[in-house]
Structures are given as structure tokens and as C-alpha cells.
Amino acid sequence: ALTVTASAQPVTPALQGEAAGLAQEALQDELAYELVTSLTTEVGPRLAGTEAEARARAWAVARLRELGFSNVREEPFELPVWERGLEQASIVSPFPQPLVISALGGSAATGPEGITGEVVAFPSLAALEQADPAAVRGKIVFIDEVMTRTQDGSGYTVATAKRRQAAYVTQAKGGLAALIRSVGTSSHRFAHTGQMRRVTEVAEAEGVPAAALSAPDADQLQRILSGGESVRIHLLLTPEQRPAGKSANVIAEIPGRERPQEIVLVGAHIDSWDLGTGAVDDGAGVGIVVAAAKRVLDALPEGPRRTVRVVLFGAEEVGLVGAKAYASRHADALANHVIASESDFGAGRIWRFETRVRADRVDAAQALGAVVRQLGAAPGGNTATGGPDMKYLREAGVPVVGLKQNGWDYFDLHHTPNDTLDKIDPEDLAHNVAAWVSFIFLAANSGEYYR
Amino acid sequence: ALTVTASAQPVTPALQGEAAGLAQEALQDELAYELVTSLTTEVGPRLAGTEAEARARAWAVARLRELGFSNVREEPFELPVWERGLEQASIVSPFPQPLVISALGGSAATGPEGITGEVVAFPSLAALEQADPAAVRGKIVFIDEVMTRTQDGSGYTVATAKRRQAAYVTQAKGGLAALIRSVGTSSHRFAHTGQMRRVTEVAEAEGVPAAALSAPDADQLQRILSGGESVRIHLLLTPEQRPAGKSANVIAEIPGRERPQEIVLVGAHIDSWDLGTGAVDDGAGVGIVVAAAKRVLDALPEGPRRTVRVVLFGAEEVGLVGAKAYASRHADALANHVIASESDFGAGRIWRFETRVRADRVDAAQALGAVVRQLGAAPGGNTATGGPDMKYLREAGVPVVGLKQNGWDYFDLHHTPNDTLDKIDPEDLAHNVAAWVSFIFLAANSGEYYR
Ligand SMILES: [Zn+2]
Ligand SMILES: [Zn+2]
Ligand SMILES: [Zn+2]
Ligand SMILES: [Zn+2]
Structure with missing residues (x-):
């Protein structure tokens, strides 16, 4: 040989x-x-x-x-x-306003009426994984983890864990939907898409509807949450799967x-x-x-x-x-x-x-x-x-x-x-x-x- | 006194x-x-x-x-x-793809089915104003004028002329809709909104539906047009007026x-x-x-x-x-x-x-x-x-x-x-x-x- x-x-x-x-x-x-x-x-x-x-x-x-x-x-x-459909999100209360989002690749749909729920925030996927399901049940999870800018791209692997897993971990704990701070390093108001689980992987569960917030929108949500407010969000995602x-x-x-x-x-x-x-x-x-x-x-x-x-x-x-x-x-x-x-x-x-x-x-x-x-x-x-x-x-x-x-x-x-x-x-x-x-x-x- | x-x-x-x-x-x-x-x-x-x-x-x-x-x-x-509704645009032919747009403030609606038409491009509002109506009739006008970056903002006044007038000049010449390269200096993929005619001005005509393309989308359209292709665009705008x-x-x-x-x-x-x-x-x-x-x-x-x-x-x-x-x-x-x-x-x-x-x-x-x-x-x-x-x-x-x-x-x-x-x-x-x-x-x- x-x-x-x-x-x-x-x-x-x-x-x-x-x-x-x-x-x-x-x-x-x-x-x-x-x-x-x-x-x-x-x-x-x-x-x-x-x-x-x-x-x-x-x-x-x-x-x-x-x-x-x-x-x-x-x-x-x-x-x-998987093909993207409509994607809309807005803060319903306390401060009504639209948010810029992008559905994650492979995300489930919310149905045509969308989903409304209270937000529960975690600093990382690991924190969500460790959370008591009682804290997640019936809520919209928000993982607010910042990606590190690096020359060699090493920040990306770390940052994508939440993108790959948030929908499934949230579902396992009874949550309604998952939002993540966009993977990526830009402060411009673009949301970052990317695949959740590989399409070649065996699906054990579909996962909850999942989307990324642009960095300024994640900042905004975090700012409101850190004021101690209870935040309700409406989310509409209508992707299709063939x-x-x-x-x-x-x-x-x-x-x-x-x-x-x-x-x-x-x-x-x-x-x-x-x-x-x-x-x-x-x-x-x-x-x-x-x-x-x-x-x-x-x-x-x-x-x-x-x-x-x-x-x-x-x-x-x-x-x-x-x-x-x-x-x-x-x-x-x-x-x-x-x-x-x-x-x-x-x-x-x-x-x-x-x-x-x-x-x-x-x-x-x-x-x-x-x-x-x-x-x-x-x-x-x-x-x-x-x-x-x-x-x-x-x-x-x-x-x-x-x-x-x-x-x-x-x-x-x-x-x-x-x-x-x-x-x-x-x-x-x-x-x-x-x-x-x-x-x-x-x-x-x-x-x-x-x- | x-x-x-x-x-x-x-x-x-x-x-x-x-x-x-x-x-x-x-x-x-x-x-x-x-x-x-x-x-x-x-x-x-x-x-x-x-x-x-x-x-x-x-x-x-x-x-x-x-x-x-x-x-x-x-x-x-x-x-x-005036309140924004849906806003969507796409190249129908020769190279189908979505475009990032933003309706201009005060724009007319396209109706729920949108408008499809061939694009006719002009380098400036003045060029549109001088155009033979026969060249505009039944078409979607595109004004591809770049704004100059300046410290004192003087580029803005020049650049906004097309935003303020394109819809009305296009209508007077029998065009279907007006697209402009976004006013603004960013190469990021954001479209720039802004008012057409002041709401306090007397309306002589409603104007055709009008929107701005982000700079990369205007580049894209210009690139295709300069290849000598006939370009057809579909435009949907559903703003509401009260x-x-x-x-x-x-x-x-x-x-x-x-x-x-x-x-x-x-x-x-x-x-x-x-x-x-x-x-x-x-x-x-x-x-x-x-x-x-x-x-x-x-x-x-x-x-x-x-x-x-x-x-x-x-x-x-x-x-x-x-x-x-x-x-x-x-x-x-x-x-x-x-x-x-x-x-x-x-x-x-x-x-x-x-x-x-x-x-x-x-x-x-x-x-x-x-x-x-x-x-x-x-x-x-x-x-x-x-x-x-x-x-x-x-x-x-x-x-x-x-x-x-x-x-x-x-x-x-x-x-x-x-x-x-x-x-x-x-x-x-x-x-x-x-x-x-x-x-x-x-x-x-x-x-x-x-x-
Ligand atoms: Zn790649
Ligand atoms: Zn990639
Ligand atoms: Zn302004
Ligand atoms: Zn101002």
C-alpha cells in the first residue's frame, strides 16, 4: 500500500x-x-x-x-x-417592541399564531442544563452567552454549543421555545443562523422552536431583564421541513x-x-x-x-x-x-x-x-x-x-x-x-x- | 423690542x-x-x-x-x-434571489399580490426626470446614486433628493414602482428608510410604491444590469395610512x-x-x-x-x-x-x-x-x-x-x-x-x- x-x-x-x-x-x-x-x-x-x-x-x-x-x-x-418561513419576535411586556431574530436551521415551527411566554435567562448552555425543570417549564429560554473574537476561530466551537443544543435541552425541561444570543462577533443588528443538530443525526425529539437574537437585541433583552422586570415575548417561526x-x-x-x-x-x-x-x-x-x-x-x-x-x-x-x-x-x-x-x-x-x-x-x-x-x-x-x-x-x-x-x-x-x-x-x-x-x-x- | x-x-x-x-x-x-x-x-x-x-x-x-x-x-x-407593513422584494429573473429593502416613509402599497416588472435604471434623479416617459412606462425604476461620506452631513441633502421625489416622478412618467439605492454610507446590508414628501405637504399624487435597497443589494442589481441582462423584480409593500x-x-x-x-x-x-x-x-x-x-x-x-x-x-x-x-x-x-x-x-x-x-x-x-x-x-x-x-x-x-x-x-x-x-x-x-x-x-x- x-x-x-x-x-x-x-x-x-x-x-x-x-x-x-x-x-x-x-x-x-x-x-x-x-x-x-x-x-x-x-x-x-x-x-x-x-x-x-x-x-x-x-x-x-x-x-x-x-x-x-x-x-x-x-x-x-x-x-x-429545512426551509425558513416567517420569523418575527417582539417584546410584549413590559416594553413592547420588535426584536431582530433568525430561526436556527432545523428549528421547529411555532404554528401560525406563534408562541407567547415569559423569558427565563441563562448565562450559558451549561447553566440551562443544570437548571431545575420547574424554572424552565412553560417559559421561553434565553441563553445570553457572548462569543470570543479570535484569529483562529476557536471562539466559534465554544459558541455553537448553545446553538446546537438549546432547542433539545429546553424541550426536555418543558420549555416553550429557545432564544440564543447570536453566535458571531458583530455588534451590527444581524441575527446569525446555523444548523442545530446535523440533518444526518437520528432525531430523538424535534426540539422547541429556536432562534437567535442579533447582538443589539440580546443586549436589549438582557438590559430589561437585569432591571428585574418579568419579560414576555411573542415568537412566530414558520419554517417547513421536507x-x-x-x-x-x-x-x-x-x-x-x-x-x-x-x-x-x-x-x-x-x-x-x-x-x-x-x-x-x-x-x-x-x-x-x-x-x-x-x-x-x-x-x-x-x-x-x-x-x-x-x-x-x-x-x-x-x-x-x-x-x-x-x-x-x-x-x-x-x-x-x-x-x-x-x-x-x-x-x-x-x-x-x-x-x-x-x-x-x-x-x-x-x-x-x-x-x-x-x-x-x-x-x-x-x-x-x-x-x-x-x-x-x-x-x-x-x-x-x-x-x-x-x-x-x-x-x-x-x-x-x-x-x-x-x-x-x-x-x-x-x-x-x-x-x-x-x-x-x-x-x-x-x-x-x-x- | x-x-x-x-x-x-x-x-x-x-x-x-x-x-x-x-x-x-x-x-x-x-x-x-x-x-x-x-x-x-x-x-x-x-x-x-x-x-x-x-x-x-x-x-x-x-x-x-x-x-x-x-x-x-x-x-x-x-x-x-403612515405605518410600515410587509416589505419584500426579489429578483424574479434572470437570477432569482431575495433583496433587502425598506419602504420609504409615505410610500403607497403595492396591494397584497405585489407588483412585478422589468427594471429600468437611472444614475440619478435628474436622469429620471429627463427620461422619455416611454422608457419608464410599465417599469420599475431603479435610481442607483451613491451618497458621499462627509463630516458635515452635506452628502445627505444631495442624496435625499431621490428619496423625496422618485415615487412622484416615476408616477408622472407611468412607471410601476420606484427603488433607490439606500441613502446612507454603510456597506452593511441594511436598507435606509426616511420620509418622501412631508406629511404636511399637500398631496397632488400618491406616488408609486417606493423602497430603498441596501447598498449590497443595489450593488447586486447594478452588477446584473451592467451585464446587459433584462431584470424583473417582484415587490410587495403593505403599509397603511391613517x-x-x-x-x-x-x-x-x-x-x-x-x-x-x-x-x-x-x-x-x-x-x-x-x-x-x-x-x-x-x-x-x-x-x-x-x-x-x-x-x-x-x-x-x-x-x-x-x-x-x-x-x-x-x-x-x-x-x-x-x-x-x-x-x-x-x-x-x-x-x-x-x-x-x-x-x-x-x-x-x-x-x-x-x-x-x-x-x-x-x-x-x-x-x-x-x-x-x-x-x-x-x-x-x-x-x-x-x-x-x-x-x-x-x-x-x-x-x-x-x-x-x-x-x-x-x-x-x-x-x-x-x-x-x-x-x-x-x-x-x-x-x-x-x-x-x-x-x-x-x-x-x-x-x-x-x-
Ligand atoms: Zn462554510
Ligand atoms: Zn457556514
Ligand atoms: Zn432622522
Ligand atoms: Zn433626527
């Missing part, structure tokens, strides 16, 4: 020089920005399992073929589909000339949340990996040694459904996946090159980031995730790297209506393309293994 | 020293921020003529009495009331001890648009003038020489209705209004002290800004407006000054859902109170006239 032939053909100075040359040219890249412009304009929002996501795939297939990639295809799968919709991953390749069975996988996700146009999440990633792969394609008319496979995953947002479908469909070939990575953290510049490879292959894997480091990135540790859609590959033993983007501002926009094209800096995007082209070129032209 | 006794009792060094002392103390002011917090939290949005505006008045009357002002009262008037609602100005005084009939008028407006909570527009102004007047009240147990009158105008946003009612009701006393000014430009620091007084009284009027200049403001010209609600007083010959705030960021927030408390910097607010307390103290304790 491939795993025992490690160390052959390392990254030579000559290869690295070629990669550096491609990166220099890519700093002038315009294709990535053109692609994200086209996708977010001509398709716009593209929720998993909807007709809009299908249009996004048709766009991708057409663009990838036009760019000259090989074996461009859709690999379909099914999934349950048991089975269609999605697919879109795949395109640059066939390898020497070892075509060996795969360097680079990914992004084609779906987006429905509120914005999915520019930073993840139109940017689509633009970056496609533009970078296109530069490798053009630089090597006879192809790289290994196959470069671009995977634009479907249905990432609702629970990595495309990622799971890919891993399952390609289970027999995963041993031939030499290395993999996804671009799905916005459009900020890359500041760290991380790996997750066999302990004694870290230096070899870091060699794939040599030019990324020349572009300003630091070497990172060996605990990379590789990106959300790398989960099942990673768990199957596929080595991954992370070209980690600066996420300082990412969660100001992510999963809100404000995720639109104008938030992307074309020069930062080109910087990403430069980093990715160097990584792809080195991974596809060296002969090393990392597992 | 007062106008002939100019030059008596100027601003003495002693008076100026006292004013400077009050200003120094006011830099620690917490009352203004407490007031704007209370108003925006306990009332929230307070659209002219609605029950919410009545609650804001009740709040103001209670707070002003509690603070110890005299003659606290409401002076009621009537006005037509012929007569109630509003009022709220008035509070510090009676003058020597010349009680002479009025130093300081204003702000109590109403707000319905989308945000009216924090920078104009909760800030309410906090600033009330807190500053309270400091004069506390500093002078026997009262200032002249009467200080705080006027919190109702129904400013829909056409200066409260301002007109005030000028009409107090017409006989306007000759006794020595000087007047309003705080209605957000919560930024004051950078200029302007006047509009008799030409040979400019130096005397600038003397009222001596401490404001010590706080960092420059002397401005003699063309001050004094603030929107000063219009009818100014036209009646009342001298005005402007404590001009830095409006660089004001139109990022103004008239959008994002006008919320968290956008106010408490230190900047206190800086405003310091400037205002010095102006009020000097104006109420000198014996000069400015007309």
Missing part, C-alpha cells in the same frame, strides 16, 4: 522554486474574485437541498468544464430539507500523468445559508481552490504527477452531508487520497500552515507549505482539521493540511444577511490563491506520503 | 469661567447616556403619530418632572400617520429669574423611525440637551437670567410637524426667542460652532461658543441651520447656532435597524453635554441679542 513507500521524491529546491513562481503570478489572480462574483450574483443564496443549490451546481459544472478540468460531474445524494431533497457534490479533476490513482483533494462547499449570498462562506473558498487548481492545470499541460481533485461539497451547512456522502462513495479509494484540505474560513489572508499527518511525516508535510510560509504564514501544529468537510476523510486516515485564514473578522459576517460580495478584498483573495497554488503544485508533484 | 437693545451685558470672562467649569464637570456626565439608554430600552422605536411615540412622551414628561424642570407639558397636534393621528411636543423649562419672557430654546426630537431604536437619531440628542439643561438647573438654584426652554419635538421624521406646530402655537412669542439650537446629528463629538445671526452680531454669538471651542471645536460660518426642527423658527427670524457634531459615521446607522444603543460612545456623549451646558449657561446668563 501507499503508506509504506514514504519519503520517496521529496519537495526539491527546484519544485519549490516552480511553486514559488506560480505563487508570485497568482498574487495577480483575478479568476477567484470573478468566480465568487459570478456565483454570488448569478445564483446568490443556495440553501442545501433547494433548487437554488441545484442552480449553483449547474453553474459550477459549466464553469469547471469551461476552465478545462476533466471528469467534471455531480455525485448526488439525498437529505432532509423529508427528502436532492443535493450533490461537484467534482472536477486534473488527471495525474504518473500516478493518476493518487489523489490530492482540495475542497470548498457550494451550498450556503439562505440569509446572505454566501460570499465569505463559502463562495470565497470555491473561488480560491478552483482558481488555484486552474493555475496548476495551465502550468502543466501534461498534468501533475498525481491527480488533483477539486470537490465542491454540497450540503455542508446542514451537517457535512456532502462530506459524508463523498467518504462513503469513495471509501475504497480513500487509501489513495494522499493529502486533502478545504478552504472554508472566509477570504482573509493565510497566516498558518498546519498539518495532521503521521508523527514522523510532519516535516515532509510542512515542506508542502514552504511557499505558503514565504507568503507570510507561520508553521502550525499537527492537529489541523483540514476544514469542516474533511471530517470523514480525516477520520478514515486521510492526511490533511490547513491553510489557515485569518478569521478575526469572519464571524462579523458569517451566516448573516451581511455575507455579501462587497466584504471580500480581491487582494486578500489573490493572496489565498497564491498560497493554494503552491500547496497543490507541491503535493501533486512530489512523491511523498504522509500517513 | 428686544432687537434694538443689542450689546448689553456681553459674555464676561467671569461668566465664561463659570461655563468652562460646568463643562469640565460635564465631561464626567452619565445622565445623558442613562437617558438615551432608558428611552431606547423602555420605549424603543417611536414612529410619529403612533402609540409608541405617545409612550415616549409619557416617558419624557415623567423624567423631566423627576429631574426638577418646571412647566413640563405636552403641546399636542394632529398629523396623518388620516389623523396624535402627536405632541414635550416642553420643560428652567424659568428665568430676571427676564423670564426671554427664551433660550434647546431642542431634540422624541420620535424616531421604526426600524432601529432611535439611539443616534435622536435619542442621543434628547439625552444631550436634557442632561445639559439639568446641569444649568442644578448650578443655578435661583435660575438663569433668561428662561431655558427644552423642546422635545414630536414627528420630526415625517416632515418637521412638531416644529411647525411649535412655531405656529408660539408665533406671538418668537420675537422673545433670543437664540435656539437643536441636537440632532448623532452622538459624535462637536467639531464646529456655527451661527446664523444678524451680520454684526456674529462675534457676540460666537462668544456663546467660547467654551465649545476650548473643547476642540472650530468657529464656523454664519449659515447654521440650527438643526432640522429649527426651520420654522429660523424662517421667523429667530437666531440659531449649531453645535455641529462629527457626522462621519452617522449615516452608517441613521434610519436603519442598526441605529441601536451600542453604537453610542458614552465619552463622546458626555463631550456633547459639556459643550451644550456651556452654550446654554452663557446664552441664558448674558444679556445680549443676536437679531
Whole structure:
């Protein structure tokens, strides 16, 4: 098997020089920005399992073929589909006023009349979990936990626990509905959506209707509650669920000339949340990996040694459904996946090159980031995730790297209506393309293994 | 009459020293921020003529009495009331997707089915005005004009022409509806509302349904149009109009001890648009003038020489209705209004002290800004407006000054859902109170006239 032939053909100075040359040219890249412009304009929002996501795939297939990639295809799968309906909330008493909210992905509906109830607030999901059910029964739960702004996105994992669990914990304690302070770091009046439980998880309970309040609205509610007032809220959510919709991953390749069975996988996700146009999440990633792969394609008319496979995953947002479908469909070939990575953290510049490879292959894997480091990135540790859609590959033993983007501002926009094209800096995007082209070129032209 | 006794009792060094002392103390002011917090939290949005505006008045009357002002009262008037309903827009073809909009104040309704039509774009209102009606007939007009960011707000007057006129010009040319790029300077995905024609103006025509697109949505529409595509949009607006609602100005005084009939008028407006909570527009102004007047009240147990009158105008946003009612009701006393000014430009620091007084009284009027200049403001010209609600007083010959705030960021927030408390910097607010307390103290304790 491939795993025992490690160390052959390392990254030579000559290869690295070629990669550096491609990166220099890519700093002038315009294709990535053109692609994200086209996708977010001509398709716009593209929720998993909807007709809009299908249009996004048709766009991708057409663009990838036009760019000259090989074996461009859709690999379909099914999934349950949730679509947003009306979403309204207001303080009924003591100080009547509307609130800005967004239903959480997968939320139950309130029914057409909505729900009215008294608010009971908790500082965290853990506090709700520890609460006496008597304090929650018949009430609307409000979890008021602030997300920490970080460069590496580590605040997000902590912050999403309440989004994932609030509806179910509230239901178990007899509550009516759940409200959370928006995950995200912006003080602008946008509510942040995002999936509760993955659609691929077995549903034990539907959960209560659940929504996020924008940060100023969470502040407002907290201010009123801290005055000792009893607050009643009316909530109306009318999302719809369909048991089975269609999605697919879109795949395109640059066939390898020497070892075509060996795969360097680079990914992004084609779906987006429905509120914005999915520019930073993840139109940017689509633009970056496609533009970078296109530069490798053009630089090597006879192809790289290994196959470069671009995977634009479907249905990432609702629970990595495309990622799971890919891993399952390609289970027999995963041993031939030499290395993999996804671009799905916005459009900020890359500041760290991380790996997750066999302990004694870290230096070899870091060699794939040599030019990324020349572009300003630091070497990172060996605990990379590789990106959300790398989960099942990673768990199957596929080595991954992370070209980690600066996420300082990412969660100001992510999963809100404000995720639109104008938030992307074309020069930062080109910087990403430069980093990715160097990584792809080195991974596809060296002969090393990392597992 | 007062106008002939100019030059008596100027601003003495002693008076100026006292004013400077009050200003120094006011830099620690917490009352203004407490007031704007209370108003925006306990009332929230307070659209002219609605029950919410009545609650804001009740709040103001209670707070002003509690603070110890005299003659606290409401002076009621009537006005037509417009209330927002549903507002939805989407591109139907070629690239179906929702758009973020906000109905303009006073807009006609589309009917429950909405309107669908092809878009015809113009770079400005002037271009629409010059257009052949044949190009507009049966279409949805889009005016894509960008507002200039300026410190002094001068970009706003230019930008609002399209907001005020688009619906009527479109109707006269046989168009179906009017869309404008939001007035405002933010690239965040908020649409900007604001009044079309003043509710006090005689209606010659109702105008077509009219709404503003957020800046990213205007960008999106422009991008698609500039690709040469024919764009069809569906628009749904269901506002309601009532012929007569109630509003009022709220008035509070510090009676003058020597010349009680002479009025130093300081204003702000109590109403707000319905989308945000009216924090920078104009909760800030309410906090600033009330807190500053309270400091004069506390500093002078026997009262200032002249009467200080705080006027919190109702129904400013829909056409200066409260301002007109005030000028009409107090017409006989306007000759006794020595000087007047309003705080209605957000919560930024004051950078200029302007006047509009008799030409040979400019130096005397600038003397009222001596401490404001010590706080960092420059002397401005003699063309001050004094603030929107000063219009009818100014036209009646009342001298005005402007404590001009830095409006660089004001139109990022103004008239959008994002006008919320968290956008106010408490230190900047206190800086405003310091400037205002010095102006009020000097104006109420000198014996000069400015007309
Ligand atoms: Zn993503
Ligand atoms: Zn996402
Ligand atoms: Zn105002
Ligand atoms: Zn206003």
C-alpha cells in the first residue's frame, strides 16, 4: 500500500522554486474574485437541498468544464430539507417592541399564531442544563452567552454549543421555545443562523422552536431583564421541513500523468445559508481552490504527477452531508487520497500552515507549505482539521493540511444577511490563491506520503 | 423690542469661567447616556403619530418632572400617520434571489399580490426626470446614486433628493414602482428608510410604491444590469395610512429669574423611525440637551437670567410637524426667542460652532461658543441651520447656532435597524453635554441679542 513507500521524491529546491513562481503570478489572480462574483450574483443564496443549490451546481459544472478540468460531474445524494418561513419576535411586556431574530436551521415551527411566554435567562448552555425543570417549564429560554473574537476561530466551537443544543435541552425541561444570543462577533443588528443538530443525526425529539437574537437585541433583552422586570415575548417561526431533497457534490479533476490513482483533494462547499449570498462562506473558498487548481492545470499541460481533485461539497451547512456522502462513495479509494484540505474560513489572508499527518511525516508535510510560509504564514501544529468537510476523510486516515485564514473578522459576517460580495478584498483573495497554488503544485508533484 | 437693545451685558470672562467649569464637570456626565439608554430600552422605536411615540412622551414628561424642570407639558397636534407593513422584494429573473429593502416613509402599497416588472435604471434623479416617459412606462425604476461620506452631513441633502421625489416622478412618467439605492454610507446590508414628501405637504399624487435597497443589494442589481441582462423584480409593500393621528411636543423649562419672557430654546426630537431604536437619531440628542439643561438647573438654584426652554419635538421624521406646530402655537412669542439650537446629528463629538445671526452680531454669538471651542471645536460660518426642527423658527427670524457634531459615521446607522444603543460612545456623549451646558449657561446668563 501507499503508506509504506514514504519519503520517496521529496519537495526539491527546484519544485519549490516552480511553486514559488506560480505563487508570485497568482498574487495577480483575478479568476477567484470573478468566480465568487459570478456565483454570488448569478445564483446568490443556495440553501442545501433547494433548487437554488441545484442552480449553483449547474453553474459550477459549466464553469469547471469551461476552465478545462476533466471528469467534471455531480455525485448526488439525498437529505432532509429545512426551509425558513416567517420569523418575527417582539417584546410584549413590559416594553413592547420588535426584536431582530433568525430561526436556527432545523428549528421547529411555532404554528401560525406563534408562541407567547415569559423569558427565563441563562448565562450559558451549561447553566440551562443544570437548571431545575420547574424554572424552565412553560417559559421561553434565553441563553445570553457572548462569543470570543479570535484569529483562529476557536471562539466559534465554544459558541455553537448553545446553538446546537438549546432547542433539545429546553424541550426536555418543558420549555416553550429557545432564544440564543447570536453566535458571531458583530455588534451590527444581524441575527446569525446555523444548523442545530446535523440533518444526518437520528432525531430523538424535534426540539422547541429556536432562534437567535442579533447582538443589539440580546443586549436589549438582557438590559430589561437585569432591571428585574418579568419579560414576555411573542415568537412566530414558520419554517417547513421536507423529508427528502436532492443535493450533490461537484467534482472536477486534473488527471495525474504518473500516478493518476493518487489523489490530492482540495475542497470548498457550494451550498450556503439562505440569509446572505454566501460570499465569505463559502463562495470565497470555491473561488480560491478552483482558481488555484486552474493555475496548476495551465502550468502543466501534461498534468501533475498525481491527480488533483477539486470537490465542491454540497450540503455542508446542514451537517457535512456532502462530506459524508463523498467518504462513503469513495471509501475504497480513500487509501489513495494522499493529502486533502478545504478552504472554508472566509477570504482573509493565510497566516498558518498546519498539518495532521503521521508523527514522523510532519516535516515532509510542512515542506508542502514552504511557499505558503514565504507568503507570510507561520508553521502550525499537527492537529489541523483540514476544514469542516474533511471530517470523514480525516477520520478514515486521510492526511490533511490547513491553510489557515485569518478569521478575526469572519464571524462579523458569517451566516448573516451581511455575507455579501462587497466584504471580500480581491487582494486578500489573490493572496489565498497564491498560497493554494503552491500547496497543490507541491503535493501533486512530489512523491511523498504522509500517513 | 428686544432687537434694538443689542450689546448689553456681553459674555464676561467671569461668566465664561463659570461655563468652562460646568463643562469640565460635564465631561464626567452619565445622565445623558442613562437617558438615551432608558428611552431606547423602555420605549424603543417611536414612529410619529403612533402609540409608541405617545409612550415616549409619557416617558419624557415623567423624567423631566423627576429631574426638577418646571412647566413640563405636552403641546399636542394632529398629523396623518403612515405605518410600515410587509416589505419584500426579489429578483424574479434572470437570477432569482431575495433583496433587502425598506419602504420609504409615505410610500403607497403595492396591494397584497405585489407588483412585478422589468427594471429600468437611472444614475440619478435628474436622469429620471429627463427620461422619455416611454422608457419608464410599465417599469420599475431603479435610481442607483451613491451618497458621499462627509463630516458635515452635506452628502445627505444631495442624496435625499431621490428619496423625496422618485415615487412622484416615476408616477408622472407611468412607471410601476420606484427603488433607490439606500441613502446612507454603510456597506452593511441594511436598507435606509426616511420620509418622501412631508406629511404636511399637500398631496397632488400618491406616488408609486417606493423602497430603498441596501447598498449590497443595489450593488447586486447594478452588477446584473451592467451585464446587459433584462431584470424583473417582484415587490410587495403593505403599509397603511391613517388620516389623523396624535402627536405632541414635550416642553420643560428652567424659568428665568430676571427676564423670564426671554427664551433660550434647546431642542431634540422624541420620535424616531421604526426600524432601529432611535439611539443616534435622536435619542442621543434628547439625552444631550436634557442632561445639559439639568446641569444649568442644578448650578443655578435661583435660575438663569433668561428662561431655558427644552423642546422635545414630536414627528420630526415625517416632515418637521412638531416644529411647525411649535412655531405656529408660539408665533406671538418668537420675537422673545433670543437664540435656539437643536441636537440632532448623532452622538459624535462637536467639531464646529456655527451661527446664523444678524451680520454684526456674529462675534457676540460666537462668544456663546467660547467654551465649545476650548473643547476642540472650530468657529464656523454664519449659515447654521440650527438643526432640522429649527426651520420654522429660523424662517421667523429667530437666531440659531449649531453645535455641529462629527457626522462621519452617522449615516452608517441613521434610519436603519442598526441605529441601536451600542453604537453610542458614552465619552463622546458626555463631550456633547459639556459643550451644550456651556452654550446654554452663557446664552441664558448674558444679556445680549443676536437679531
Ligand atoms: Zn462554510
Ligand atoms: Zn457556514
Ligand atoms: Zn433626527
Ligand atoms: Zn432622522
